[in-house]
Amino acid sequence: MLDVLPVFAGDERITRLFTLVPGSDFGADALSVIDSLGGRTVPWSEASGHAYDLVVVASPKGELSLLRGPQVLLPHGAGFNKSIPGEGSADSASGLDPAYLRRNHAPIALHALAHPEQIARLAATNPQAARHAKVIGDPTLERVLASSSLRERYRAALGTGARELLVLVSTWGPESLIRQHPGLPALLATQLPYDEYQLALIVHPNERSLLGTYELAERLAPALDAGMVLADPHEEWASVLIAANALVTDHGSAALYYCATQDRPVVSVHRAGGELIPGSPMDVLLCRVPQLGRAEGIVDALRAYRPGPARAAARLAFARHGEAAGLLRTEVYALLGLAPPAHRVAPRLLPSPAPATRVPAAFDVRVEATTDGVRISRHPAGTGPPGHHLAVEHGAADERLARSASLLYRRPIPTSEAPLDLAWTADGWTRHALSAYPNCRSAAVLLPSGRCLLRVRGHARTYAVQVEPRPEDGRIVRLDPAVALSAVHASLVAGRSPSADAIRMSCLVGERAFRVTFRPATDAEEAQVL
Structure with missing residues (x-):
């Protein structure tokens, strides 16, 4: 949402309100981010009793029909790579699941997608929903691409220097890196010389919300004590991806943002399971990159990567590069019946990430x-x-x-400021x-x-x-x-x-x-x- 809503920036006619649809196990941290930015939140009980000129939602799940007003569905993530076992339709991507799209009786005025292939997948299971779908591009990718020239600044902020920054990316759920390989960060810290490599970990907000940041940090203490960076899940994760030299990933879609900006080494730790959708962009990527067996083999696995798979996977996930903000603004203002402001809308640059909180001495x-x-x-x-x-x-x-x-x-x-120094x-x-x-x-x-x-x-x-x-x-x-x-x-x-x-x-x-x-x-x- 925070990547998307700047399309309304500078328009005094628009008031932005935030609410959280009940039913998620991971919602508490979402509202805390909005609160930290000073956004005005509305309790669901109040939000569901009013009519709005436009309702922008990031997921088709929940009782969205209780929100009155034309809806713009902007699924988060990239590529629609995962199905959630026991939830919705079997083998259906979470954000394209007809079980949720049909259940939502609210008027979907626009289903904004990132690639024509996604509309084809939607039409195969839900032709009626596909009629409201358009290829807009990915607003989050626009921020990543716009910020790519800040790579050296991000590396300086992280304290990377001339080292190789190896970033581990974990999605959420039982097949995620953080669940399947909880000791991998610490093992890599023992394998990789400190003066040659820096480690960073990006954990999906759902997993952080489930555990809590304190509990997660305690579980990761050996790796954090060795200097690993634990990226903030709001915006820093994308800055860290831009700064990275190489990636270790499960089947989560964050890796595709890395692949869209650079063709640097990618190594997989994903094992066969029920979540990854065959033929999805992440499946295409993971089938073509080296697999990490043991932490001791990390350097050999990185050297085994050959250019090509990263770019190929990104091409399957993203289209209309550089156009998302402008296309989306045109569409939403048409739904509002307003002329958009005269000033140009542009992606906002990502902030610099924070360095490691613990530096070994x-x-x-x-x-x-x-x-x-x-x-x-x-x-x-x-x-x-x-x-x-x-x-x-x-x-x-x-x-x-x-x-x-x-x-x-x-x-x-630092020099002492005492009146009598020693x-x-x-x-x-x-x-x-x-x-x-x-x-x-x-x-x-x-x-x-x-x-x-x-x-x-x-x-x-x-x-x-x-x-x-x-x-x-x-x-x-x-x-x-x-x-x-x-x-x-x-x-x-x-x-x-x-x-x-x-x-x-x-x-x-x-x-x-x-x-x-x-x-x-x-x-x-x-x-x-x-």
Whole structure:
């Protein structure tokens, strides 16, 4: 509804009221979204006793005949891919089910659909309903397409950087990803290196409403603690899809919006069941993309995707690209008997998504020696087997982890506004950390300049560490200095120490190589104030 109603924007003749048709198990969160936006809601008991100039509905279900006025049916979702066992007609798409369309005796003035094939499916089961159907396009897709140029902004908001953003999409019900594979997000967090991949999860609003956001977050706690983003179901889900590099999906239709904007890897976790309709756009997609068997095979499954299936599925679900807002406005104003406003109607851009609420600050670091340096692979502590060392950010992680750390480091903190300030020097804090944490082998500070100072237990001097940014296709990739610290720490504890000259080494992170330099720090560097 909130994607559609802007066709009336700027028209003082129109008043928008919202009501919730009784009977849904998932309705409470819908009204809370409207309330959060300041929309005026009307109780069903009041709404069903009045006449309206136009009634816009998102589903044919419920006692819609009690709402008096010409109705515009705008089914939500894309592609009509699912039937709901035990509900309506067997093997009939939920939004095209003749059992509901015939039961609704209200005057359907317009059944707005996204593709001619949908009208053909409707006509095959309900010719009378098909007479009121028109191909309008998909208003939600219009917002997604209009917002596609904001991809880099969305990735920046999520904190993705140069990592691959892998998005998991779950529909609702017993065949959904979140029901069939509840542990998959946490398993993927153990498999995918933190500096190479970011995880996000989109869960259908029905499932979130059924569980509640708190309960859902508690069930997903291991993955959220590892840095996974849980997208808001109102608008953020679409922003996250635009930002994604790859998708893991069940048979829910959200994947089709991703497919319509880009032909990037899609992997299926859907198993045969009674909900997916044969020949639907999602069925076409899932039959042609790699299937994920175990979480350990995720990288191979992503590499097995070949371009083509995503675009093909989207072509079966969407038509009239770029026209939905204008076509819909023309139709609804004709039903109202009004001339539309003179100003152009355009899709509203999607907002930036929120970043992960929990960012890991302790990592099991796996180190592999190479010919000219080391390969570093970090995983959030406790999500997999121990690595070469435990690296922990002091002041951001559990104290028990800090006391177990082999490498303890500190990031810059905001300057105090106290009238009498107290601050460590780089030398002072590294000495203090090694004294306060006897299990710690190395202590380091990250300076605002991007340079680091590292002290190794038993070494007489601190070391200045610097990592060079990497040019890549006209852009610059910067490595978190904490990763470079792990590379130098591993080298130094293995016995490789610089003399007066600097040592240059390669730090490999995934397929990228970064040049790292370390040397004995100067007195001035040691005296820098944190």
